[in-house]
Structure formats: C-alpha cells, structure tokens
Amino acid sequence: MKVKIHTLFEYLLETTEAEPEAFLGFSLSQSPVLGDFIDALDPALSLDWNGRSFRGVSELRAHVLRQAGLETQCSLDDVLITAGAAEANYLALRQLLEQGDEIIVEKPGWPQAEVIAKAEGAVIKTVNRDENNAWQLPLDQLKEAVTPKTKVIFLTNPNNPTGRLFTTAELLEIVDIARSVGAWLIVDEVYAGLEWNAERAPSIAGLYERGITTGSVSKALGLQGLRTGWMICPDPDLIMDAVILRENSSEIMNILGETIAEIALRPERYAPALRVARAEGRANLEMLDHFIADQPLLSWTPPDAGLIGLAQLADALDGDHLAKSMLAPPYRTFLLPGSAYDLQHHIRVGVGGGNAAKLPLALTRLARFLSTCEQSS
Template identity: 65%
Template sequence: MKVKIHTLFEYLLETTDAAPEAIVGFSLSQSPTLGSFMDDLDPDLPLDWNNRDFRGLPELRDHILHHAGLDGVCDRKDVLITAGAAEANYLAVMQLLQPGDEIVIETPGWPQADVLARAIGAKVVKVHRREKNGWQLPLDALEDAVNAKTRMIFLTNPNNPTGDLMDGETLQRVVDIAAAHGAWLLVDEVYAGLEWDGPRAPSVAGLYERGITTGSVSKALGLQGLRTGWLICRDPQMVMDAVILRENSSEIMNIMGEVIAEIALRPDRYDKAMAEARAAGRRNLARMDAWVAAQPMLEWVAPRAGLIGLGRLPENMDSGAFARFLLADPYRTFLLPGTAYDQPGHIRLGVGGGAGVNLDEGLDRLAKGLRAWPG
C-alpha cells in the first residue's frame, strides 16, 4: 500500500518557501501564545506520557464530551485522544476499510479519506455538493450511493471547505441512510462551534452506534500546533482497534499537547475563547461578504459555519494557474486553488488568522490580481 500525494498537500509543499506577504483563506482562528497558558502550567510537569491513561488525560476527554453535547450519552472510554483530527480520521479509515470495500465521500470535502481509501484499494464513491444548491449535501444522491457494499460514509460538518451546515434533522436522515446498510458514519467536526446560521449540530457519536465523531482544538481555538484531536465512538472494538493502530504510529500523545488542550477546554476558558473567536469570525465574514459582492469577477456562497468558503472565478479561469500568479511578484499573496477540492473554477476564501495574515492587504492584492489576470 502506497499513499499518493493529494493536490492540496502537493500545492502546500510546492509553495512552502514562497514567503507571501499576505494570506487570503486562512482556515483557523487567531492562535493564542504559549504565554497565555503559563499561569496554568506546572513547571514540574514530567515530560513523559501522562502516566494516567493510554487513551488520553481523563479530564481532557471529559471536556470533549461536554463541549460535544455528549454528557450522559457517551462515556470517557469512548474517547481516544489523537494527533489532531487528521490522525483520528486516519485511524478509523485504516482500521475499518479493506480492499474492495466501498466508501462514500462528499465533494467538495476534506480529501483525506479519498487518499487513504485509494491506497487501501477500496472503491471511492463521490456525492457531489453543488454551488447552485448552496453547497448542501444532496440526501437523495447520498441514499442512492449507499448500498450493501458501503463500509463507510465520510463527511464533514460543518463542511470543509464550503461552510455548509447540516442541522440535526438532516444529520438524522444521514444516520438513517447509513444504518439501513450497517455502514460506519464518520463525521469530521473540526469547525464545530463556529456556526453562523443555526446551532451546533448534534455529534454523530451520540446518534448512532456506528457513528464516529472526530475533532480537534485546531480550528475554532487556533491551536493547530498542539496536534491534539480526538475520536469518539460508542463501539468499544472500533476504539480499541484505533488504539492498536495508534500504538504503531504515534504510539502515545505528547504531554504538552494534552495538558494545554485540557486547559483550553476548561469550560470558563473555552467559553471566553469561543466567544472571541465567534465575534472575530462574524466581523471578518461580514467584511469578506461585502468585499466579494464588490468584485465583478468573483462570487461565493457565504459559509453558514467555519472560517472558509469557495469563491467562484469567471468561466474557464483555472484556479491553480491563478493561485501561482497571485503568489508571485508583485502580489505575493497566498491562497489555495479550488483544484485542491475538485473545484478548479474556484479559490478558497477565508478570514482566519488574525492580524498576522494581513487579510485587508491580501484582499486588495487579490482584487488587483483578478483585474490584471492575463487570461
């Protein structure tokens, strides 16, 4: 089995040394500094593993269940701490899929499951979200795609990268579709908590015995560098299989990631941080929406949740070529082309990152780049 590079990661690798002066499309909230956690850190903390529980700090797992609305539904033993949501997704896909199985995924969506499934030798079945329908998940198409051979359905909610949001009623129908064929249903919730249009949707781990919820502190809290995420599932064998595979990959969590994440998820601190992240997100999305409306060469469906969405370029304008054009002099502005999400006529727009991404300047340069595009 060989995992092949995806277009998204390939573009990131190719542009690592570009040193852009502005970023348009940053996908996470402004990151706090280590200093903001110092008063709560024990300087005598041993830098070994947590010495308490192989699945992660118990109090950290309790916080995760609480914020996901799973108190009394799921138990601490149902939670495994991982190296970000990416590792949680990896553990689930690699342990559940076998060659010849079918996995149903959404597009546009987070491409990780597609990459892993193809490496395993599973058949990938794509359900297409359409911009003309507000990027909503087409439930009838999903139902048609799922059959007795379907081993897993892999979705994101809020959707990454469009910002669409499935509500509880929609998610329950997805559960019913999965349950009708006994398929596993994995829902990546990395943007949960940043909902602009409606409340946070229920976590699938609480709705379905074969439901798997993954998430992390990366996006809403801006703590991507901690590499701390989680997997939640009520099926004990599924969680144990994930533990076994993690033993042969990252083995254990890094203690600093666990400890700082536990501090960040303490209810009083979490509530304050999320209020600030939501306020900044709403403010910046309003600015972005007004900016897009003023651009004659760009349209978008504003995200209902999260910090990113897809902007549509003029017809026949290739997003990969344009992204490279914008990254070069004189614009020096980074954005992700829609080719990273099977949407070559789009670019990713986002409002995360705080002052450090120089968003206003980036938008100004993007507007100039659109006008100067030689195509």
C-alpha cells in the same frame, strides 16, 4: 498500496518557502501563544506517560465530551485523544477499510478519506454537493449510492471547505441511510463551534451506534501546533482497535499538547476564547462577503460555519493561475486554488489568522489582480 499525495497537500508543499506578505487562505482562528497558558501549567509536570491512560488525559476527554454536547450520552472510554483530527480520521479509516469495501465521500470535502481509501484498495463512490443549492448534499443521491458493500460514509460538518452545515433533521436522515446497510459513519467536526447563524449541530457519536465523531483544537481555538484532536465512538471495540493501531504509529499520548489542550478547553477559558474567535471570524467574513459582492469576476455562497469557503471564478479564469499569480511578486498573497478539491474554476478563501493574516491588504491585492484580468478580457 502506496499512499499518494493529494492535490491540496501537494500545493502546500510547493509553496512552503514562498513567504507571502498577506493571506486570504488562513483556515484557523488566530493562534494563542504559549504565555497564555503559563499561569495554569505546573512546572513539575512530568513529561513521561507512565501511569496514564492510553486513551489520553481523562480531564481532557471530559472536556471533549462537554464541548461536543455528549457528556450524558458517551463515557470517557468512548474518547481517544489523537494527534489532531487527521490522526483520528486515519485510525478509523485504516482499521475499517479493506480491499473491495465501498466508501462514500462527499465532494467538495476533506480529501484525506479518499487518499487512504485508495491506498487500501477500497471502492470510492462520490456524492457531489450542489453549488447551485448553497452546497447542499443531495441526500437522495447518498441514499442511492449505498449498497450492502458500503463500509464507511465519510462527511464533514461543517463542511470543509464550503462551510455548509447539516441540520439535525439532515443528520438523522443520514444516520437512517447508514444504518440501512450497517455502514460506519465518520463525521469530521473540526470547524464545530464556529457557526454563524445556527446552533452547533449534534455530534454523530450521540446519534448512531456506529457513528464516529472526530475533531480537534486546531481550527476554532487556533491551536493547530498542539497536534491534539480526538475520536468519539460508542463502540468499545472500535476505540480499542484504534488504540492498538496508534501504538504502531504515534504510539501514545502527547503529554504537553494534551495538557495545554485541557487548559484551553476548560469552560472558563473555552467560552471566552470561542467568543473572540466568533467575533473576529464574523467581522472578517462580512468584509470578504462585501468584497466578493463588488467583484464581477467572483461569486460565492458564504459559509454557514467555519473560516473558509469556495469562491467561483468567471469562466475565463483558472484557479491555479490565479493562486500562483497572487503568490508571486508584486502581490505576495496566499490563497488556495480550487483544484485542491477538483474545482478548477474556484479558489478557497479563508478569513482566519487574526491581524497577522493582513486580510485587508490581501483583498486590496486581489482586487488589483482581478482588475488586470478584467482589462485583458
């Protein structure tokens, strides 16, 4: 069945050439530049992949396990390097789902799983996060949703886009729910490492024999352009099936991307980069939180982790109208409408991008737009 575009990607395509002057929608940390890695790059590096593991550069896979806290629970062969977390999710979902299988997804959540499930002819069941309870996922409803036909449960932790973080106890309960019907449990961890008030949650690949952890260097490290991510799973057949499936899509590793990612994840570089990303993210989140508190037409639950969150609009406001109005002159400011997550009276706000995002300018312009809305109401 044909893969249909999801609303989030459709909006990004529509606005590609808008050339905004400020951003309230950056979802990743400020991006490094190539020069930051030149000192560690070998000019004699071969860009051929012959003689290398089909699973990816071994040193990079070791770093992936280390940053996920899985170095004593998983082996290098449990890691497959992919073209970002998106490819990791695709490889897992594409090989696991068949027509008639059930998949459970969260809403709001990363829409990729639902798009692929529809194309595969799977039955999609949704568990809605509770906005009135700080976007908590109601685990009693998750338990009610599973059946013997449930093949996959797909979640994000931290949640993308609300920033809600599962506790260890919640993850263990989710594992029990998945194990009760033998379902695979995929947890996308692209925002892991940017926790604001808690420790990083344990990765699902270390908690469950059918747990699949996906992640990348895109968000916390700002290295989205490398297109380097990973899948971690203790089931050797699943990893090998993913290797075979990838052979028929992107085929094999991105040598330069993996090499730079390996450098970025070296402990002596990763820890300082994460400290900078956390400091910048925390400062911007505090700025945004104060801004929303002063706006009568906005409210939100600040994220536990990550660089994005959902702000609720007053009933009279529509997220699509607000986002498109803000992108047009005189505001020229990018943010994402909540309709990307089936939430018409919300907007997704992001605080990444560093100085280039011009967050203070974006907030000034949003305040000006909201004041016109108040005056006309």
